[in-house]
Amino acid sequence: MNVILINEEEILTDGRVVLQGRRSEHLITVLRCEVGDRLKIGIINGMLGSGRILEIEASPYPGRVVLSISASEPPPEKLGLDLILALPRPIMLKKILAQAASMGVGAIHLINANRVEKSFFNAKLLQVGTYRQYLQHGLEQSVDTGVPQVVVHSRFRPFVEDALPALMADGTRGIIAHPGGPSPTALNPEVLKSRLLLAVGPEGGWVEFELAKFREQGFVPVGLGQRILKVDTAVVALLAQLSLLLPG
Amino acid sequence: MNVILINEEEILTDGRVVLQGRRSEHLITVLRCEVGDRLKIGIINGMLGSGRILEIEASPYPGRVVLSISASEPPPEKLGLDLILALPRPIMLKKILAQAASMGVGAIHLINANRVEKSFFNAKLLQVGTYRQYLQHGLEQSVDTGVPQVVVHSRFRPFVEDALPALMADGTRGIIAHPGGPSPTALNPEVLKSRLLLAVGPEGGWVEFELAKFREQGFVPVGLGQRILKVDTAVVALLAQLSLLLPG
Numbered sequence: 342m343n344v345i346l347i348n349e350e351e352i353l354t355d356g357r358v359v360l361q362g363r364r365s366e367h368l369i370t371v372l373r374c375e376v377g378d379r380l381k382i383g384i385i386n387g388m389l390g391s392g393r394i395l396e397i398e399a400s401p402y403p404g405r406v407v408l409s410i411s412a413s414e415p416p417p418e419k420l421g422l423d424l425i426l427a428l429p430r431p432i433m434l435k436k437i438l439a440q441a442a443s444m445g446v447g448a449i450h451l452i453n454a455n456r457v458e459k460s461f462f463n464a465k466l467l468q469v470g471t472y473r474q475y476l477q478h479g480l481e482q483s484v485d486t487g488v489p490q491v492v493v494h495s496r497f498r499p500f501v502e503d504a505l506p507a508l509m510a511d512g513t514r515g516i517i518a519h520p521g522g523p524s525p526t527a528l529n530p531e532v533l534k535s536r537l538l539l540a541v542g543p544e545g546g547w548v549e550f551e552l553a554k555f556r557e558q559g560f561v562p563v564g565l566g567q568r569i570l571k572v573d574t575a576v577v578a579l580l581a582q583l584s585l586l587l588p589g
Numbered sequence: 590m591n592v593i594l595i596n597e598e599e600i601l602t603d604g605r606v607v608l609q610g611r612r613s614e615h616l617i618t619v620l621r622c623e624v625g626d627r628l629k630i631g632i633i634n635g636m637l638g639s640g641r642i643l644e645i646e647a648s649p650y651p652g653r654v655v656l657s658i659s660a661s662e663p664p665p666e667k668l669g670l671d672l673i674l675a676l677p678r679p680i681m682l683k684k685i686l687a688q689a690a691s692m693g694v695g696a697i698h699l700i701n702a703n704r705v706e707k708s709f710f711n712a713k714l715l716q717v718g719t720y721r722q723y724l725q726h727g728l729e730q731s732v733d734t735g736v737p738q739v740v741v742h743s744r745f746r747p748f749v750e751d752a753l754p755a756l757m758a759d760g761t762r763g764i765i766a767h768p769g770g771p772s773p774t775a776l777n778p779e780v781l782k783s784r785l786l787l788a789v790g791p792e793g794g795w796v797e798f799e800l801a802k803f804r805e806q807g808f809v810p811v812g813l814g815q816r817i818l819k820v821d822t823a824v825v826a827l828l829a830q831l832s833l834l835l836p837g
Contacts, residue, residue, distance in 0.1 A: 417816055484816070568693060569730060577822055578828070585772065
């Protein structure tokens with residue numbers, strides 16, 4: 342936790358915040374904070390700033406910490422990139438949500454595909470209150486406040502035929518990860534000037550029909566060389582490579 | 590498992606191999622193989638090739654599969670990069686070993702540093718027979734055969750003063766990950782023509798003394814921008830960015 346994230350509704354009218362649960366536990370047990378200490382805070386979907394500890398009650402566990410806060414510093418820039426991800430198994434999705442959030446992804450579209458295990462759409466993780474914590478872990482790691490929007494699309498065709506054109510109507514360009522695709526360095530520089538949508542397939546890859554559907558929407562393929570990587574490794578590797586190539 | 594890895598000592602004089610345990614379980618239970626099926630095989634630290642299934646005995650669990658194999662195809666090129674990693678907690682190290690192996694890292698030096706928890710050096714994971722499986726998972730993922738060498742250096746000074754100069758005597762160049770360091774695109778092209786040693790610090794970062802010691806050996810800093818990433822995310826991101834910049 343490199344920043345303590347606070348919901349706007351938690352801020353009392355006198356500007357104080359009372360932390361309980363995971364955050365008070367972290368401040369008391371891990372950081373061993375004391376009254377008067379200053380720490381980095383962020384308002385969720387708002388500004389970064391600092392908090393000063395006014396009170397600490399260590400017991401009953403997990404304690405209670407009262408802060409006075411101020412926040413006027415903008416969070417880091419996002420990547421200018423949204424992710425389309427064929428829904429992976431929940432344990433993999435948790436990792437990807439946290440890593441994508443920490444790297445500055447804007448929105449995450451979880452979609453169906455031929456090689457997606459259909460039962461994953463019933464995972465408890467797909468409930469807002471459940472997946473949100475993994476996004477927040479990623480933001481706490483990278484000191485950001487903007488929670489990526491997550492949208493679940495349980496049917497492939499309506500996504501690719503209806504939702505996708507709407508997502509691209511503002512000039513967003515699409516790239517699709519596919520083994521054997523050219524390196525991101527081969528992307529047309531015009532593509533890299535636009536907002537990007539990066540589509541990453543399931544373990545086992547996209548099927549031909551899916552690739553054709555994305556190509557119809559103007560998606561261009563990119564690859565990571567000869568090696569087949571796990572989905573979470575591939576997502577981080579592609580985000581890292583694209584962030585080198587994106588302006589700004 | 591995108592390739593079945595076989596130890597040279599497992600190959601019988603008639604060219605057959607008998608698989609038991611994890612690999613037979615995978616072939617029988619996950620892939621539902623049948624006699625006559627062909628599959629991708631690799632000889633550990635040797636060639637890739639194919640195997641044909643001659644016999645399957647499903648019980649007793651996890652079964653037994655007999656293959657005839659041939660292997661004459663070279664594995665994919667390695668990255669031309671070795672990793673120096675401040676020893677992370679075991680759960681993190683498992684992920685990094687598998688991911689680094691899958692991405693083609695040559696050798697992995699696990700070192701001590703001021704912010705490394707000393708007890709991690711007693712982890713059972715640091716025994717050859719234990720960590721080896723995670724490297725192998727990475728190779729099975731990316732269809733490679735070359736097992737990265739892992740070397741544990743439990744004292745920082747002897748590593749940096751004695752071992753490191755020896756590692757760099759052949760013209761290998763060093764780069765050190767440090768928050769706020771310049772992007773890898775700013776690296777001198779001469780550096781990128783050499784074999785690389787990439788040093789990644791502990792959660793919390795290198796201390797000033799450690800940075801100075803690496804600088805004395807000619808290491809230049811690189812960073813990943815404003816965001817603080819977890820060590821496993823940072824390793825994959827840096828390997829991905831460097832692989833874009835390395836020749837070949």
